[in-house]
Amino acid sequence: MSQVFSTSPTAPAAVAHFAARLAFETDVSDVHSDLEARIAGLVVVDSRGDVAWRQGHLPGAVHLPTGEIAARATEVVPAGSTVVTYCWGPGCNGATRAALEFARLGYPVKEMIGGYEYWIREGLPVQTATGLVRRPADTLTAPGPGISCDC
Template sequence: MTETFKIKGRISQVLSTPAADPEVARQHFAAKLTVETDPSDVHYDLQHELDSFILLDVRSSKHFEECHIKGAIGFPQSKISPESTAHFPKDKLIVTYCWGVACNGATKAAMKLAALGFQVKEMIGGIEYWRREGFEIEGTLGDAAPLVG
């Protein structure tokens, strides 16, 4: 039976599902961080020349040419296969990104790469949030490129 939580005479939507035990929550969030990173952390590593990962822009080749993160490799997620990724080292993390929170291309790419035996993380927020944070981009359109696809 679900317990009802009322505050000021109204049912709380936040408390209608009880919070997890702190240890369960810690494990959940620790697991989440093993498969995600964010633009700020990627930027920090790139700025400090920490080359512990390969950064893949998994949007279309056209969109990559127009605007991408400096140092990223354009690699559309639809092209990922055992043959096309054979040159990537299996001992180096691959970080995928696409447009932003409304795009699941980076998620699809990460899933495909993991199935091929690569260690992967998805950069949440994609290039949209990279640009919103004011980080450097390059490409034929640069800052004039669309913010979302």
């Protein structure tokens, strides 16, 4: 018996499932593009702790650890903003917990899948105390020079 076909991926259910995921998730490439374009009303929140923030973070992100969101969100995130949360990476659910806290406060919110790890692995810039740094893109996660995934 097929493991793939053991449950039926019916079209209406699949449409609802994938539309819901896209409503609440975004990826590092789209976040980078919107930050570069300075899209109004977008606030990217790094939900990691102080030590992690000081190691490096997305340029333009604000630092608001998950445990502080309920108490400090209104002082850090302007009303009417859409929030994108991120944490370490796909093995960490910190961004999910942070997104839940923002949702409980009534903010429109998305989680950046891949987190900080995939931001770095795609060769995107990281803000550190010494300035912007970039590591070479990991060819397992990002196309090489001149190649676009066109997704």
